[in-house]
Amino acid sequence: WAVELAAKNEKKQIVLGLEPTGHYWFCLATWMIANGISVVQVNPYAVKQTKEVEDNSQLKDDTKDPKLIANLVKDGNFGMPYLPEKVYAELRRLSMFREQLNEDRIRAINRMHREMKIYFPEYKEALGRVEGAFSLELLKQTPFPEEIQTLGEEGIRQIWHDAKLRGRGYSRVREIVGYAKTSVGMKDGAEASAMAVKWFVKEIRELDEKLAEIEKLMREKYQEIPYAKNILEISGIGENTLSGILAEMGDISRFDDVKEIQKLSGLGLVACSSGKHKGETKISHRGRKRLRYWLFQAAKSAVAHAEEFKELHVYYTTRADNPLKKMQSLIVIACKLLRIIYGILKNGTVYDPKKMLRDIRRPEKKEVIAA
Structure with a gap:
């Protein structure tokens, strides 16, 4: 219908003005450009700010918006869209995935901290770096004081030994057991909460693996530039x-x-600035x-x-x-x-x-x- 309308009015160029929201415009813009139709973007903030200029009303709806967008495009208040291509498109997508995975990882860590503060309030002093390899390996199997006391020092060392961990983490075993014996954490509901902590630890580790894979791909891609x-x-x-x-x-x-x-x-x-005001x-x-x-x-x-x-x-x-x-x-x-x-x-x-x-x-x- 746009092509027919342009032909009736003897117009040789069609300009599509978009108010880009989310990802909905990507395919439409790509298809339009491939078919010789110019695509421009109008800032949603500009549409919002000019809504009262149109009819002196705060109303903003799907009926009013197209006219606002068209007027902004007509007056030249638009920008040209940029859709990355080739290696830049790959990098952009990988960067977006990395951000999403980081958000998921932070969310899982915060949820794990919440459970630990309720049932083992001394866990930070006991474990040191909670997101470290030694701490996560222990939390994956025995996160709360009663289980830690049952394991004892030798049991904790055996968990780390079976996981083939090496380093200074073994020196904290006595402290961990000591804090577990004097813990003032809650007891009721500990079984369900311990299961949740184990889920969160598993999720954190899976996300770490995915992040490492994405960062490796990003390093390979940027080297092509x-x-x-x-x-x-x-x-x-x-x-x-x-x-x-x-x-x-x-x-x-x-x-x-x-x-x-x-x-x-x-x-x-x-x-x-205005007048003497800077x-x-x-x-x-x-x-x-x-x-x-x-x-x-x-x-x-x-x-x-x-x-x-x-x-x-x-x-x-x-x-x-x-x-x-x-x-x-x-x-x-x-x-x-x-x-x-x-x-x-x-x-x-x-x-x-x-x-x-x-x-x-x-x-x-x-x-x-x-x-």
């Missing part, structure tokens, strides 16, 4: 962080300038939040492990003119890392920490001459 390995020369940026950044950023050849990626990540600076400058938080997350993680890691970024962080937070707060400094460093990554991928350059420090513009120190 030209010059991506050069980014690992930056101390603090590991393979998991790099694959996360590349998955969310996509093909950089579609960007003319690194500021476009900065805006995409929500790290662009915005301020609300509003506080902050980042927009608009765009791909996962890209912003991975860039921030990269900045934190680089400051912790790379001497040049540590020096830069100290300079930003202690300079005489306009010193930054620590969080602000990390945001600035995240933007700097983004420019470095963009330069490496665009030009195939090799990372040079000395050149990076030389490129930072610093105000010249004024000499004070006594009269």
Whole structure:
């Protein structure tokens, strides 16, 4: 019907305006583009903000929305959709699966903690690192004090020995049994709760295996991107962080300038000023939040492990003119890392920490001459 309507009105181009919600638009947009129809996106926030301009009413429904979207498209208030292709599509999907599995793992751990706090409140002091291999192996078989006392020190050692665990975990056996003997945890309902804890431990281990498999695939995929390995020369940026950044950023050849990626990540600076009022400058938080997350993680890691970024962080937070707060400094460093990554991928350059420090513009120190 769209083609017929365009033909009747002697129009040669059809533009489909979408308000993208969830995953419902992917197949439609791909099919439209394959058939020569232009597809553009309208920000749902823009639709929401303009709903009262249309008819001075707060009403927003499926009858009113198409007209709002059409008017925004007509006025040029739209963006072009980006659907990753080839290796970037694979990385994006793997990154999404990794995020979902991490959420499931955190949920399982929190549920396990809840049961342990009720029936073995001293478990953190007894076990140390609860998500460690020694702790999970014990919790998989005997999570609560009565069972631990029945096993005794030799029984716990035997469990770890059968699992072929090696390390310093054996030294905690006496402490674990001691805490189990003096535990003030509840007794009623312990049998059902112990079964639940064993389920959660099994789920955590299965999720760990799946995460390891996905991260291995992501490492293999990012290596297909030209010059991506050069980014690992930056101390603090590991393979998991790099694959996360590349998955969310996509093909950089579609960007003319690194500021476009900065805006995409929500790290662009915005301020609300009027007349004499000067509003506080902050980042927009608009765009791909996962890209912003991975860039921030990269900045934190680089400051912790790379001497040049540590020096830069100290300079930003202690300079005489306009010193930054620590969080602000990390945001600035995240933007700097983004420019470095963009330069490496665009030009195939090799990372040079000395050149990076030389490129930072610093105000010249004024000499004070006594009269």
